[in-house]
Amino acid sequence: MLSPEMLLGQRYRLRERIAVGGMGEVWRAEDTVLERTVAVKAMLPSLLSEPGFTQRFTAExxxxxxxxxxxxxxxxxxxxxxxxxxxxxxxxxxxxVEGKSLADLIAERGRIDARELMPIIAATAEALHHAHVHGVIHRDIKPGNILVRDRDGRAVLTDFGIARSGASGDLTQTGAVMGTASYIAPEQAEGTGVLPASDMYSLGVVAFHGL
Incomplete structure (x- = not known):
């Protein structure tokens, strides 16, 4: 679909593919206007014609x-x-974000020392609290969606691609199971509804996995 040196929007020069997911690809790119490095997430063209995908991407x-x-x-x-x-x-x-995902760190080390992991979990909890206060439920908390900066170890939560907002609740209805099976809360797996607590349950599973 995409290739190095391709220019998107007459502005973003693709440099290196850094991730591939169900919705598309993530690239390290150059903003040729502001002359800075950015991350570009591009949706798979095949999904654009399917109901709901473009709406979800725009909502993200x-x-x-x-x-x-x-x-x-x-x-x-x-x-x-x-x-x-x-x-x-x-x-x-x-x-x-110059760094690695928590999933990468767990894969490399097998486990993360609690003194290093707990600040990452606490920071992610703060991010989730902020999102929840603004009516947004992430719905896919997992190690791969938590990035850790090389420079200072700061955790950054990403990939709100299946998030549910109180202002656009029709995007993901009760009965639709979305998220990563190993980390989702029971009510999310059953499709009976998702609450802010569902994100916190998933974060607890992430902490257990990391330790």
Whole structure:
């Protein structure tokens, strides 16, 4: 779909693919206007024609852009771009976090010392509290969505792609099971409804996994 040196939105020069997920790809890119490194999340073109995917992607941009917090990834821009293949992709431009995900750290070490892990968990809890106060439930808390900066060890919560906002509750209805099976709360697995406490349950599972 995407390739190095491709220019999205006549502004963002793709440099390196850093992740691939169910909705699309994440790239390290250069903002050619502000001359800074950013992360670009691009939706798979094949999903654009499916009901709900474009709406969810757009909602992610609006959801995260409205959440200003030191432990939540910053959103800079959003748009659509035509690709050389003739397809169209929607993209989200975020701050680039120089570091690794908590999943990467667990995979490398097997376990994380509690003195290092607990500040990461506490910071993520603060981020979730901020999101919950603003009516947003993340719904997919897992080690892969918690980034840890190399520079200072600060945790940054990312990937609100399946988040539910009180202002747009129709995006994910009761009965729809979304999230990562190993970490979701019982009520989320049953599809009976998701609460802020569901995020906190998932965070507890993350802590257990890390230890």
């Amino acid at each position: 941009a609006k959801t995260v852009a409205a959440l200003t917090h030191p432990h939540i990834v910053n959103v800079h821009d959003f748009g659509n771009a035509d690709l050389p293949s003739g397809e169209t992709t929607a993209y989200l431009v975020m701050e680039f």
